[in-house]
Amino acid sequence: MNIYIKNLILALIAIVTLGMTSCSEDKLGDTIFPATEEDLDQTSYTYPLDAYLRDSFLIPYNVQFIYKMEDVGTKMQRNVVPANYEKSVQLAVLSNYLWYDVYRKLAGEHELFLKKYSPRIIHVIGSPSYNSDGTMTLGYAENGIKITLQAANWLDYHVIEGLRGLNYMFFHTMHHEFVHILDQTYSHPQPFNLISNGLYDSNWPDTPKELANSRGFVTPYASAEDMEDWAELISNYVTMNEATWDSMMVRASFDYDDIKIEVENEDKFKDSLTKIRLTAVDLDSVGYYYTTSNYEVHWIRKMIRRDGNDRPQPDADGNIIYEYKDGINGVDIINQKLTMAKQWLKDHFQIDLDELRKEVQGRQYVTNPDGTYKKVGGNYVNRLSEVDPVTGKSLMDTLLEDVEKYKK
């Protein structure tokens, strides 16, 4: 090789080498952040809860339970407020007792299951957030990493069922979002998406529960899309008590008329209502009316045989004759979906869905020695708030002691 070319190459190498080392570099010193073993401030008012969360979530499952709201961790387009401290304590112990501890016990891999699949962050927010369609968001999951639980300030452990109950507000949401996370690891079976294909409707907020159930959806929200259908199915099966689930299935066993009522003017509205009322024979055929978000008025009633004047036409014994015209058997469809869900959980996570349900509900409701649920006045007895006559304490009191012990 030409000597000049050789020297040129050598010179270039030298220049590049010198260039890389010619500028001074900052010397790295010790970390500026405190690196102590005890990273919790024991003088802080919140030390008991912080220590509980460290020992019950962070160390065993690598989960960060954030109750001091981080504004940047919320949806900035929504106005929300932080959770009340006492409510945060309650939510923390209940999350452990009704969610983490249950899966730890029943999942095939126990603690490892939670380490693998649990969200890494649970973020608690005090209020719900409101959407432009009038609905409110109680919780959401993000990329399998984080679950945000909202409306914590509405938590009342004395109430398990109902719109302000623990299940609807929190634990159904937790199980729902958790199913989404599991779904991201092992997708739910594709045939599931075909069962209700064509019936999903983004207008679910305006869908009454009767219609949703009769079409094979456990809740109106399940009719939004297949992923929500999947999560709603499992989470509601786990959290709905038997009576509530059975009521839902009864609703699913009927077909319904959904009649839009003309309301352009008051006379037409009254005419429509009068006509419907005149045709009522008994409560079973009456139904009720509801309004939608775009101010339509609808009347929903069970589908029964009627004459030309829209009057019920009972049989010879005077019994209502129910009709089924839409070709959809809501009960069969829900059961079909449930079978798939049970198999999926068993195959991928070694979780028996029925055992999961039994465990969760056994922790929420008082049971008799024979395993049946204790009822008073037809209502399930809340295990969390029921006071033990011997100890004078409720289960919730005992759970809260797990936090209180850190005060010492």
Next chain:
Amino acid sequence: MNMNKILFASVLLCGTAMLFTSCKNEEDDLFSQSAAERLDSYKTQYTSQMVDNAPNGWVFQYFPNEETSTKRSYGYVLLMKFFGDHRVAMAMSNRYSQTGAYATDTSLWEVITDNGPVLSFNSYNECLHAFSNPFLETPTINYLTEATFESGEGIGGDYEFVIVDAPAEGKYVTLKGKKRATYSRMLALPEAVDSKQYFDELSQLNSDFFPKSFTTKCRLIQNGQTFVVDSMSTGLPVIYPEEGNATDDGKRIPFVMAIVGDKYNVRFRDPIDFSDKGNDKSASQEFIYNPADDTFESVSDNGAKLVPIQPIPFFQARLKGVAYSIRYDNKTSMSDNFSTLMNNFRQQQSGFSSIDLKESNGTMLLTVHYTRYINKRYTPAEASFKYQVTYNAEDNTITLVLDGPMDTIASTLLANNSALQPLLQAFEQTFKVSGHATNFSLRRMKMVSTTDSNMWIIFN
């Protein structure tokens, strides 16, 4: 071969030149510490200051949002006391108190490192977060049925604040809302206060200066210009140049009044800036009451003042259409000598209840309200007495000269009650006229004898 030599030399030369320029743009450190270290240091410093700089707590002059034309635009006063264990106790008394007019609650606080040091109230407090909550449990007051609550927005107030200015030994902290970017301020209380009592006194103060049911106007004198400040009593006054009008030239800026020690503090949410570019650094925002001349003086060195309107022109106009009255037994609204005269007349005329003043056709009428026994029943009656009236706007005085009874009813009353004449004569003199506590509120008229300052009376 020559080309190779030239090429070699060129590359060597260029490379060397590049070598020397590669470090050209390195700059010396402006700070001795990294940004993370400085932020951490401020976090520690401000955390201590919140607790240590105000052992008696802070008055928080809070402006939840940046709006100017809705009911959500008002400012509010909260009391806060920070503890070293990261609790904060708050108190307030306003329309958003869920538990009634007065509310207290304790929650958590922290100085966090965001893009800068941020004071975060990161657990729910019934006081502060009422302004942020998109949902209120008990919408029992009219304003709570506004569409904004139904849509889940709430008032949209901040509860995280960038710490803009917090001098190390200072007795104030200036905060900027993270979302709404409005400036709020905390002032250290010099003495411990009972928070319920504080808000009772503050309510009385607001009532004295800017009563709700009474339109008040005052003037802002700033940089040689005079501005009208109209409707301070609403909490959202409109401010406009005196030569202009409210519609075309007005700005609505909410304000709050607070008591800090023995000082009355008025703070507007925004500087009162009428410059063309809106960047007048001398624009006033905060004022302290000077009782000596009954004005609010700007805390910045610009000589600006909020001054009340002159009482005599106001009363002179108002007395033509409105009667100012006083009950005979309202002892807190009159001096002992007036009280004695009233009671003496009352002993003679048992139905005597009140007197009022009103101008009619250039004559001041003092009307006595009493009851007459006619046809076996007591009937409300009144008798008026005429005074010549002279107003002096320069020294804010009113001079009354008694003319006599207006009609036979009055004459009869006078003849039958010897104690009435002294009462009427007590009004025949010159009075200094002002608002009862301050001229910022002329809802009540105080008349003080210019010859005997212990002789005074306050009409409503």
